[in-house]
Amino acid sequence: MKTFAMGGIHPEENKISTSAAIEQMPLPKQVVVLMNQHLGAPATPVVAKGDKVKVGQLIGKAEAFMCANVHSPVSGTVNKVDVCKDPFGMAKPAIYIDVEGDEWEESIDRRPEIKRECNLEPKQIVDKLKEMGIVGLGGATFPAHIKYSIPEGKKAEYLIINAVECEPYLTSDHRVMLEHAEEICIGISILRKALGVPNAYVGIENNKPDCIAKMRETATKFEGIIVEPLKMKYPQGAEKQLINAITGRKVPSGKLPIDVGCVVSNVGTTFAVYEAVQKNKPLIENILTVTGKHLPSQHNYQVRIGISYADIIKQAMGELPATTGKVISGGPMMGKAMCNLDAPTVKGASSVLVIDEDEATRARETACIRCGKCMQACPMGLEPYLFSSLVRNGRIEEAGEHNILDCIECGCCFFSCPANKPLLDEIRLGKNKMRAILAAKKK
Amino acid sequence: METNFFLLAVLVLGVTGAVFAVVLYFVAQKFKVEEDPLIDKIAEVLPGANCGGCGKAGCRAMAEAFVKQGDMEGLSCPAGGPAVAAKVAELLGCAAGDAAPKVAVVRCNGSCANAPAKNRYDGLQSCAFAASLYTGESACSFGCLGLGDCVRSCSFNGITIDPETGLPNINYDICVGCGGCVKSCPRNVLELRNRGVKDRRVYVACRNTEKGGVARKACSAACIGCGKCEKECPFGAIKVENNLAYIDFNLCKSCRKCEQACPTGAIHAVNFPPRPARAPEAAAPAPAAPAAPAPNQEA
Incomplete structure (x- = not known):
């Protein structure tokens, strides 16, 4: 059986929500649709306060090259066009829509039959x-x-x-x-x-x-x-x-x-x-896993974009368990812990993972013993321990010569490090600094 | 036999040494790099900390820049201050520049009390990294992260993080205003401002450009952009832009009217003597109360 050649690890699977069938997430009173739900420039809002919108109506238009259209996930009235804090607390342009009924655009085919032929070029x-x-x-x-x-x-x-x-x-x-x-x-x-x-x-x-x-x-x-x-x-x-x-x-x-x-x-x-x-249905829904070892039940939801994480948690478990340490958007390896659960979901959100306190805290960092486990684990053939010391000492360009920008941030090095060194953090910092250096050179 | 070998070795090494010495002498004469001896003299006068505060790569590069330009127009050594400037001026034979001495100030008042932590960060202890991830432990995405990038950047060991407030504490006996910390701060919380007469400074200790309500929710001492200080200032030194007040230190006359007017205590006035007791009817509306409990970073 095939697999990739270099590096890799075997973390515990924990696929405990496999048997939970996909449920429909009920609509809340208000949704907030962020304008940058994609890689690249934010979309430009094309609706204003007081406008009536239908499900699937274009509300954010892609004007830059690297951009994608954003459509309304609900029907109702635009409450305001303002900024909203994303799950990491940073303000982003957004459209607030008060939900009224569930009226779809006529062009969207909502029949359950599967349409097989496609004659488009x-x-x-x-x-x-x-x-x-x-x-x-x-x-x-x-x-x-x-x-x-x-x-x-x-x-x-x-x-x-x-x-x-x-x-x-x-x-x-x-x-x-x-x-x-x-x-x-x-x-x-x-x-x-x-x-x-x-x-x-x-x-x-x-x-x-x-x-x-x-x-x-x-x-x-x-x-x-x-x-x-x-x-x-x-x-x-x-x-x-x-x-x-x-x-x-x-x-x-x-x-x-x-x-x-x-x-x-x-x-x-x-x-x-x-x-x-x-x-003819625009991208207005995600399939989202709500899971965690300590949760009473596991779920897979079909969620309209713009519904807040707090609403999803309320629907799935009522309240977060008292021992919750982290709530992560994405998986435990590459996902990011969220600090603002009132933030809306966006396109590509794949999960809400609730981790208990005892599992969420990092172990104390000790000295590197040059065991080389990080190098064995790295699927890109890089040397994470080297990046760690180079970045700590500000030798960013040297790290660049060792291809720090090739890192895919999978976290294998951090996972396998017996000294609990924050290798991935240091590499991410080094990548940010390296990109800044390259951008400055371009000018 | 043995003596012969010994003598031979001394002779051979001595002769080759002498030949190379002569060759080196002539080569050195031929390929001599002409350098103004003034550069060495000025480099000696400069502090030698290589802090980069002047914008040059180091003290020697600064000395070269001085000599190349011939005067001190637009060049100043912040670490050396007026004393070094006078010496350099003497060597160059020109007038010393009258650059006002600068210091770094912390434009954030998001102490643990004012902006309580909403989450716990246990990642890499680096402001630059935390800033790339998220807003920080408080809900303010403009304020100090308190992870000490400025502490590590200071060439003079003049900054510590106050464990009580979680904000940097600048030692103004040490700070020379080189601006190293200003460059290191990913949130632009530190700013170089005039040291001021008798070390007295008035500044807005906030960087939050969000709407007043949002800013205040994150931090009780945030600038809410109400504009009271702008109206109060008799010298037109204060501008409110993007919900944030800014005091132009070149226009500010340190009257402290803005400090009194500020409803949140975002404006700090440091190293002033205590205010004289007011007449009872005037003291009633606005005593210096809001600013007084704010932790004074100037120590």
Whole structure:
């Protein structure tokens, strides 16, 4: 069975919410839609206070190149166009909408039947993705229309669908595959057509045998979809690692997947693509896992964007347990602890993970013993211990020479360090400083 | 036999040494780099801390800049102050610049009491890193993070973090106004301001540009941009922009009217003698009460 060549770790799986079917999150009284829900520049609001909006109506228009449209997730009246604090306390431009009923745009096909045929040309598909504000739902929220517009002189050979879900705890992709396998396969066919590649490879780790079986069974009805079971190893879901696992190719330092002929999309994105292209439904919903070892029940929710984390927690468990140490958006390895739960969810939010206090605190840092475990664990072949000392001593450019910018921030080094050194923190700081140096040099 | 070897070794080494000495002498003469001896003299006068406060790479680079320019226009050594400036002026044979001495001030009043912690941070002890992650332990995303990047940046060991307030404490006997800490602060909380007559300074100890209500919710001593100080100032030294007041230290005459007018105690006036007792009817509306309990960072 395939897996990527270098490094990697095996954290405890903790996929305890696998059996919880996807439930619909009820609508709150008010939602707040942030204008930058994607990588790049924020969208420009096109509604004003007092405007009536319907579900799926365009409310934020993409004007910059690296930007995506934002649509209203609810129907109601625009309360105000202001700023709102994101989960990390930083103020971002946002539109507040008071919810009234649930009235959808007429153009959206809400019938439950699955629509299989797609007669659009590749160019039209990409335009549709742009119009519907589709972004990558694997975590980076990269605007899909840019990813699927292959630059001049480059050619896509492989379409790789990322159904690895290697982060512990997360089960949203797992549930989507079980419940919407056919829609996903249609979505994959659409993306395959947009790129003009013969085959699409769906990478699934072997800890999800039910998904592998379900996807294999569904894929037989479609042309050119190959399900590829992968040996479990974190961070297999990282783009470069997944390309390496499936094709054996290595993305060189500073290059993009398309440079080795690969395009990678998350399995959640393919479902959104199906809904956008076949059903005319913009990206206004996420599948979100609400999980934690100490919670009374585990959930997978279909959540409209703009519903606050506090509302989700209230629906899932009433109140946070008294012993809660951290509430994390995303998985335990790459997710970020939130400090403002009143903040709204955004496109690409994949989970609310509640961690108990005793697990949330970091262990005391001791001295590096040069054991090299961080180097063995690093899936990019970097030297985290070296970055740590270089960054601490302000030798940022030297760290840059050792390719600090190649770090994918998977956290394997920090996870494996017996001295509990905050390696990833130091590398992130070093990357920030290195980027600033490069930006200054460009000027 | 042994003596011969010994003598031979001494002879060979002595002769080669002499030959190389002669060669080196002529090479040194031929490829001599002409350098103004004044550079060495000025470099000797400069403090030699290489703090970078002048904007040059170090003291030697500053000495070269002085000699190249020939006068002190636009160049000043903040670490050396007027004493060094006078010496350099004497060596250069020009008038000493009259740059007002500067010091760093902490423009944040988000002490543990004023802006209580809403979460706990246990990551890397670096302000630059914490600032890249989130707002910080208090809810104010403009204030001091208290993780000590400025402490580590100070070439003169003049800054400590006050354990009680969680804010930097600048030792003004040491601070030379080189601006190292100002550059290190990711939140721009530190600012270089005129040292002031008798070390007296008036400044807004806040950087929060959010709307008054939001700012006040995060920190009880935040500037809410109400504009009272702007109206009160007889010299037009105060401007409120983006919900934040700023006192121009070149126009400020240290009358302290703004300090009294400020409803949140965001304006600090330091090193002033206590206010004289007022007539009872005037004292009633606005005594210096709001500012008094605010922790004085000037120590």
